[in-house]
Amino acid sequence: MKEKIKNSAKKIVFPFITFAVAMIFSGLLLALLGYNPIKAYQFILLGTFKTTSTMGNALANSIPLMLAGLAVSIAGKAGILNLGVEGQLYIGGMLGTVCALFLPVSNRFLMLFLVLAVSMAGGMAWGGIVGVLKAKYGTNEVVVALMLNYIAILFTSYLAASPLKDPDAALNQTVRIPEHAQFRRMIPRTQITAAIFIALGVAVLIWFLFRYTTLGYKLQSIGSNPKAALANGIECRKYMILSMCLSGAVAGLVGSTEIIGKYGRFTEGFSNDIGFTGVAIAALAGYSPFAVVAVSVVFGILNAGSLTLGREMGVSSKMFMVIQGIIVLFVATPYLIEVFAGRRKMKKAKGDENECE
Amino acid sequence: MGTALQLSHITKIFGEITANDDISLTVRGGSIHCILGENGSGKTTLMNVISGLYRPQEGEIFVNGEKARIDSPKDAMKYKIGMVHQHFMLFNQNTVLENIIVGEEKCGLLLKTGEQRRFLQQMIDQYQFQVNLDDRIRDLSVGTKQKVEILKVLYRGADTIIFDEPTAVLTPQEADHLMEILLGLKKDGKTILFISHKLNETLKIGDYITVLRRGKVVYETVNRDATPEKLAYEMVGKETRFGGFERKKYRPGETVLKIEGARLKDGKKPVSFQVHAGEVLGIAGVDGNGQQELEQLLIGLTKQRNCRLEFCGKDMSQAPVLERKMAGMAYIPSDRLEYAVMEGQTLTFNYLLGNHSREEFQSHGLLRNKQLNAYTEECISTYDVRTAGARERLGNLSGGNQQKMVLSRELSQKPKLILAGQPTRGLDIGAIEFVHTTLLEERDKGNAIILISAELSEITELSDKILVLYDGEIMAEDVNSAFTRESLGLLMAGKQAEDSLAAQAGGKEVDTAK
Numbered sequence: 003m004k005e006k007i008k009n010s011a012k013k014i015v016f017p018f019i020t021f022a023v024a025m026i027f028s029g030l031l032l033a034l035l036g037y038n039p040i041k042a043y044q045f046i047l048l049g050t051f052k053t054t055s056t057m058g059n060a061l062a063n064s065i066p067l068m069l070a071g072l073a074v075s076i077a078g079k080a081g082i083l084n085l086g087v088e089g090q091l092y093i094g095g096m097l098g099t100v101c102a103l104f105l106p107v108s109n110r111f112l113m114l115f116l117v118l119a120v121s122m123a124g125g126m127a128w129g130g131i132v133g134v135l136k137a138k139y140g141t142n143e144v145v146v147a148l149m150l151n152y153i154a155i156l157f158t159s160y161l162a163a164s165p166l167k168d169p170d171a172a173l174n175q176t177v178r179i180p181e182h183a184q185f186r187r188m189i190p191r192t193q194i195t196a197a198i199f200i201a202l203g204v205a206v207l208i209w210f211l212f213r214y215t216t217l218g219y220k221l222q223s224i225g226s227n228p229k230a231a232l233a234n235g236i237e238c239r240k241y242m243i244l245s246m247c248l249s250g251a252v253a254g255l256v257g258s259t260e261i262i263g264k265y266g267r268f269t270e271g272f273s274n275d276i277g278f279t280g281v282a283i284a285a286l287a288g289y290s291p292f293a294v295v296a297v298s299v300v301f302g303i304l305n306a307g308s309l310t311l312g313r314e315m316g317v318s319s320k321m322f323m324v325i326q327g328i329i330v331l332f333v334a335t336p337y338l339i340e341v342f343a344g345r346r347k348m349k350k351a352k353g354d355e356n357e358c359e
Numbered sequence: 360m361g362t363a364l365q366l367s368h369i370t371k372i373f374g375e376i377t378a379n380d381d382i383s384l385t386v387r388g389g390s391i392h393c394i395l396g397e398n399g400s401g402k403t404t405l406m407n408v409i410s411g412l413y414r415p416q417e418g419e420i421f422v423n424g425e426k427a428r429i430d431s432p433k434d435a436m437k438y439k440i441g442m443v444h445q446h447f448m449l450f451n452q453n454t455v456l457e458n459i460i461v462g463e464e465k466c467g468l469l470l471k472t473g474e475q476r477r478f479l480q481q482m483i484d485q486y487q488f489q490v491n492l493d494d495r496i497r498d499l500s501v502g503t504k505q506k507v508e509i510l511k512v513l514y515r516g517a518d519t520i521i522f523d524e525p526t527a528v529l530t531p532q533e534a535d536h537l538m539e540i541l542l543g544l545k546k547d548g549k550t551i552l553f554i555s556h557k558l559n560e561t562l563k564i565g566d567y568i569t570v571l572r573r574g575k576v577v578y579e580t581v582n583r584d585a586t587p588e589k590l591a592y593e594m595v596g597k598e599t600r601f602g603g604f605e606r607k608k609y610r611p612g613e614t615v616l617k618i619e620g621a622r623l624k625d626g627k628k629p630v631s632f633q634v635h636a637g638e639v640l641g642i643a644g645v646d647g648n649g650q651q652e653l654e655q656l657l658i659g660l661t662k663q664r665n666c667r668l669e670f671c672g673k674d675m676s677q678a679p680v681l682e683r684k685m686a687g688m689a690y691i692p693s694d695r696l697e698y699a700v701m702e703g704q705t706l707t708f709n710y711l712l713g714n715h716s717r718e719e720f721q722s723h724g725l726l727r728n729k730q731l732n733a734y735t736e737e738c739i740s741t742y743d744v745r746t747a748g749a750r751e752r753l754g755n756l757s758g759g760n761q762q763k764m765v766l767s768r769e770l771s772q773k774p775k776l777i778l779a780g781q782p783t784r785g786l787d788i789g790a791i792e793f794v795h796t797t798l799l800e801e802r803d804k805g806n807a808i809i810l811i812s813a814e815l816s817e818i819t820e821l822s823d824k825i826l827v828l829y830d831g832e833i834m835a836e837d838v839n840s841a842f843t844r845e846s847l848g849l850l851m852a853g854k855q856a857e858d859s860l861a862a863q864a865g866g867k868e869v870d871t872a873k
């Protein structure tokens with residue numbers, strides 16, 4: 003019992019420590035560049051909590067991150083690292099845009115439903131390719147997914163630059179999608195739309211999936227020990243493919259909710275690496291859906307705050323990417339934390355590991 | 360001789376587990392000192408403390424009366440202490456010579472081995488090791504690999520040698536040979552620390568015996584005062600029965616499983632056999648002679664086109680794993696960690712594994728967590744799985760308790776056939792006894808049991824019929840009483856009965872010198 007509490011406490015505390023250490027390092031970096039880190043963090047917080055509008059936008063920023071993090075989590079629970087969310091969301095976004103532009107549907111709800119469904123199907127197919135190749139030929143999911151990202155990003159860019167390009171725009175983007183195919187803003191002067199309910203809904207669904215269904219159980223077991231799963235009658239290949247399909251479907255939602263909720267059109271490069279941020283978020287959250295939601299909000303705040311930082315102090319808004327990178331680094335190397343936590347603990351961890359062998 | 364090694368008040372704590380609790384031990388020079396204990400009693404931890412892999416929280420080590428500070432295996436070597444590990448640490452692609460001198464090479468621009476070769480050959484002749492320095496490790500048998508490990512330690516000048524469960528991987532004959540080597544080393548003045556959980560070998564060669572239980576020294580004796588009963592009692596802390604299980608008369612029922620044309624190794628003859636209701640079919644053999652292949656073929660992890668498998672009168676040659684399990688096959692894999700459990704998950708999670716499609720635990724794809732939790736609790740209490748609770752990570756359980764968990768899961772669904780691969784490997788006496796009685800109970804209930812084991816005593820004690828595997832082929836198949844310990848040992852080594860007389864004449868009786 004005591005052990006249990008200790009373990010769960012460790013689980014909760016660990017991300018906070020990681021985050022705090024990352025912030026300290028980022029602060030040092032800012033100081034090195036000649037900015038006052040305390041002031042910088044003040045601006046990030048002020049920039050977020052100044053008005054309803056800024057708070058809303060920080061939250062709106064976190065919605066796609068949430069969905070991307072959830073997409074990575076589904077595959078992650080099944081033991082697959084989905085680095086293809088970025089590509090899957092472009093495919094989903096483009097298919098959704100095409101739907102919204104060309105489907106002769108005037109009913110608002112039907113239209114929204116179709117756009118979302120088609121984008122999910124697109125992401126699902128794109129993710130499924132990775133799953134099928136891994137299951138059938140044992141190809142490395144990371145390599146395949148990264149390559150597919152290039153295809154997806156460049157192909158959709160081509161579509162937005164040539165056949166579907168808005169002739170009046172300087173940027174490579176499609177024409178605006180009709181009003182009835184877009185989400186309405188729920189709070190004036192913010193970008194919060196129904197997408198937030200979709201994201202939260204997906205989080206709840208995933209939680210339910212892994213807690214209460216046999217499908218979730220099977221996915222989790224192939225992630226825990228594929229050989230034991232196989233020896234107990236769980237067809238690893240099938241569920242490997244399925245997990246990538248589900249993950250891809252959620253990734254597809256990232257693309258369409260961004261377009262119908264925020265931009266109103268497909269613009270080349272609109273995602274700005276949301277898919278990869280999703281990997282960081284999922285890792286930091288330990289693939290737990292509700293933790294993904296919480297971490298996404300923090301990332302949303304950082305993201306929004308970094309814009310203020312740029313305006314007020316002249317720090318490049320890319321600083322957000324640096325901080326994010328530092329966080330990822332610390333998540334990826336929990337061992338480093340152990341080192342900071344003290345040599346004694348490290349030795350103990352080593353001993354425990356040997357015991358298990 | 361005086362005291363070679365003295366431990367005083369060693370305490371080593373991992374997290375909340377005290378692996379060694381105030382252990383004091385005196386090892387006399389030139390003797391064989393056995394450390395006896397169940398798995399998890401702290402034997403290996405203690406040896407790792409001596410050899411410098413772990414540093415204890417408290418306590419001191421004295422070597423030849425002087426206080427020693429051992430922080431790494433290299434330090435241990437400075438004090439002439441060497442360890443032969445249970446798992447060999449050798450480079451498979453390299454020769455014996457290269458493996459022995461690695462880290463101690465005398466290098467100019469080129470590797471010069473002439474002098475070292477002479478030195479080693481002398482050592483090999485002295486102890487009659489029968490090792491060729493130019494053989495590659497990958498071509499050697501397990502027994503020979505172990506000799507290479509011993510040579511490695513000797514070459515580094517060890518006077519005190521620690522053997523960690525050295526016979527676990529050997530055939531009976533190889534084990535006997537090892538005993539001779541140990542006695543030879545002793546005669547040469549070396550001090551030997553022999554770690555084991557096997558009573559008979561401890562009694563055979565140990566001059567002094569120390570019993571560990573739950574990290575504490577509970578009993579120390581010299582060999583002539585030791586009895587197996589007393590040692591076993593001290594090890595487990597309660598009376599244990601020795602063999603002689605009560606069982607119903609052997610009356611085989613109808614055929615439960617029939618397998619034909621199973622090819623276990625490329626280019627070898629396919630095997631065929633049957634198991635009947637109320638029968639324990641023991642499959643004897645040294646590891647790696649086709650057991651793994653057979654096991655996987657039987658449960659359906661692999662399939663062969665020409666192999667026919669009939670289960671309860673139904674053709675199941677191509678049936679998937681789940682169908683076989685649902686039809687009444689229980690599977691206890693020989694590689695527990697790899698094929699039976701998920702260490703990172705909770706006990707509840709593990710109890711659902713393989714049961715996940717039963718109506719009892721799910722309906723229309725939704726888990727019935729209430730039933731599952733009740734089932735988990737029931738299994739834990741009936742099989743006395745020692746755990747903090749159903750929500751504990753399985754990896755936190757000891758080997759014996761993990762095996763109990765697997766056993767309870769596999770037996771709770773009323774199987775007709777139990778396929779048990781090395782079911783007691785790595786378990787302590789108490790757990791072994793439990794597994795054995797459980798298997799025999801199932802036999803008495805009229806179920807068929809296939810027992811794959813490399814442990815000879817297990818095979819002879821439990822089986823009604825015995826089948827010996829060697830190099831993927833069946834060497835012999837007959838009722839238990841048709842075999843002797845010796846004949847089985849020879850068959851396991853691939854020698855037919857004709858050769859056995861000649862081979863026996865070559866072997867020497869091991870005298871239990873005190």
